[in-house]
Amino acid sequence: MMDYEINPFQELYVTDTPDPNVFVQLFSNYPVQHAHALFRPGNVVLKGTQGSGKSMLLNLFRPQIRLAYHRAAVPFPVPEGLASFVGAGINLSRSGALDIGQKPIDRSADDDLRLFPLYFADFINYLIVSDLLESIAIMQETPEAFGRIVDATNLDAFASMLAKEDCWFGWLHGVSNINELRKRIDQRIGSYRTFHMSNIALEEEICRTKTAIGEPIARTAVCLRSCCVLPEGVPIFVRIDQLERLSRSDSIRPTLGSFYRQIVNKALGTRDLRVSYRIGTRQYAWEDNLVMYGSEDLLEHLRDFRTIDLNDVLSKKEDAKTWIFPAFAEDAFARRLKHAKYATYKDSDLIRVVFGPSVSPEDRAKEYCKKSSPEIVLKLESDWPEDWKAFLLNLCSQNPLGAVLAAAWARQRGTRGRPGDRLKAPPPQGAPWQKPIWRKERVQQALTQVTARAAQRMKWSGKKDIIALSSGNISIFLSICHEIWEAFLRSERHKRAHKRTDPVRDGIGGDIQAIAIHTASTFWYEKISEQRNGDDRRRFIDALGRQFRAWIVKDSAMSYPGHNGFSLDNDELNMCTWVRHFLEEAVAYGDLYSTPHTTKRKDRKHRTKWYLTPILSPVFQVPESHVKEPYYATPDNVEWWLSRAQVVFPNVRASAGIRPVRERSTGNTKSNSASPSLFDNT
């Protein structure tokens, strides 16, 4: 008998920042197949919302991961022709790079503002070179894991050659071997860290020897090849993840963050073939600032960098055959079961085996209406003609969904008529409410209305629903699986061994799934406030979710089944920078989902549609599917929702002047008369 205490999805994010050994077992190579550009020379920007798998892909550049594949005797998931490379990188938040600018270095504040970006460039140069040397050291220790591309015999000669390069301005003077080189580089990084931890001034020599962004990294690459430590043609990839921390973070002053971002841009903009950069960033954050430091030139797409948008790669396309996410999810699912040592009886379509097919809308409607009378389900007004009433009440007792759709059809005016016209004639033959397109667009709205009237909770279960709620995000998919398995294990624990269900053979019941999916939805809803500025966004999502629910439920004629989303004119939105930023942040953190909207309006203006991310649908009890036209909103509407959510606007902040003054030169409490402080009149 299998071990029922194991939830194969216990460690939800194991593939995000992995333990190398577990990573090897659980990493699904599906995204790699669609991101080959990541392993070819040239700069690549990898975009995606949180949980989309960016870090997972970027982790493949870490030699520790490569080593783990070798030790586990599992083939490295990168195609053989692209697998010879050296990876290095930095973590912007943990490295201390964002500390630069927090303390004055020079005597004058003006000079500091000018010089901070140069110190930032210098610091990340040293960090990346340090990590590159660490990668070489790891590759040298176990050469067989890396195709023996590192030749360690010339490392001291390499160190000596590199130290003589003029890009260091003498900092490495006298270095003659690899150990001295690493020690000297570490010393510089340590000096920066010490400076930011104490009141010791930054060494004068560092101030005199600031390096230009990217140059020491490129020179290191050249020296590695010149000294035959690396063969010609082996690319060096430098990864910088979480770039959005430079442009959309409060831990760094906006002006400074913008300069730092420009420094990174400059590294990409040199079109230096010696090194290729891999930038990880959230949706939208990349386009914030493409200016290169020290110039007005902008980075150019395809010339300076290529982009891989994971959301785009994994999202559903018009042609479902090109949608790779279901296969990706299937692979990830199978790997989890295998890792947890669950015996599987089939090799394919395990998700369907375990979770079953989704319930048909007709059966769902019957389930929702089980305890409610047709009168309650249909909620017909008193002035409805008797023939219609009799027809619908009769239909409802057999096919509640059909009856609710028929009632909605009758409430509509049709293409030429007026409201109520259809009720003047008897119920038509041929059931026009069953026409495929009309019906398809309204089925989910009808089910929502049924649950509202019957005081039931909407249910999601089965493979199709689970994939739909996951919306191309593997973390969401795994968390749904986690909750379902937890609920399943809870329901089984009280049973005797011989009565227990084998989930991989017999599947997990729909009711258990429905409860667990609601729990998963609540988890993602609560998670919103775990993220930066998340409380404001959560209240906004609350306001929006309630609004969508009201629109969908109250629209008894089902004229607007697409009003579980809204659409904004891009030009109008661009005029409201702060609203745009807020919405983009919500997308970047995975609270909202946006997509270009082909408008039906005559003006043909470019618009964008915005929806709740599907996993939030169970919490707000709105359909997760997106059909027909969304609500045509204006930025004013969004501002109204924001105000209902008690989100404070920046313009309100400025006019209210509630920003406190920072100056404290005399020790007195000072306030700027033009902008009274929080402490005024206190």
Add this chain to the structure above:
Amino acid sequence: MYRPWGILDWVIKRSPPVLWGLLGCLGTEERSLSAWTRLRALGCLGDYRMLRIADRPSRFTQRARLRLRERMSFFRQNGGRCKFLHNYDLIDATYGEIETGIAGDLKNIGENIILDVTSMPKRFFFPALRMCLESADIHNLLVTYTAAHSYTPDKLAENCEEWAHLPLFSGTYTRQASEMLIVGVGFEGLGLQEQVDHSNPGKPIKLIFPFPSPPHSFRRAWECVRKLQKHKASDVFELYHSDYRDISDCFDRLISITDAGRKRAEFAPFGPKPISVGMCIFATITGSEVYYTQPKVYHPDYSLGVAVDDGVPAIYTYCIRLAKRDLYSIPRE
């Protein structure tokens, strides 16, 4: 080592007969002025400086203003001098501004110092305490923390920043990765869940759980632990108890967990202030990294009233340095 601590009156009676310089924080909470008030009543308050720290504008700004007016009114009526108040912005104040400001304050309040961490955000009291510990000019150093009568049942804080180290706590540079994350567990772990879920699997997470503690705090802390453990194998976590009021207990616990600092640890102080103080002292001595998700907004009624212990305000006072002797140090073989 015996490290005295107790109610303020008790500690002051047994401390050197000096006038104490106070560095505190005047905030929206009633308890923010308790130590200042009591020291005046005991006749041993020398110079003082109070920080006033402004949250980001938010839905709570008006209520926060009201509370601050009440505190200011009390402060003035009791002889407080506004020129000793120094304003800062909670998020936008740079490390340089915090460091320079606090250094100036410490210089002005003398060599016998009480650091009142009661209402001082971690972003400020961590660097302040570090600077005190690293200053050879300070002869006697006490830390005070006033317990509240109750806390708001609502969320204590909102809109956290990303996981980042606290000012002056980026840690000594080394290529060696830390071996564990030590988390002080509190009422809430705003932003902590995200970090725990995404932190390196295999790296142990040690939870410092405040116990004994009052029943309502105990319940909220357990709920926090339950959530933290939701998506990780349970063997990743180890739970350690530490009295929520006892800095010394926490410090000794950290010595034990890290094998007297030989195992490199990083810290996440989300628990009660005294436990955070213990972490701060330990991280200062060992050059460890301390991470936090700084909220931008605190609830204006974060706490209500002041707890009473044996008929006097529960102002817990901890001796950190006495007669130039540091009571908190790590034993080395």
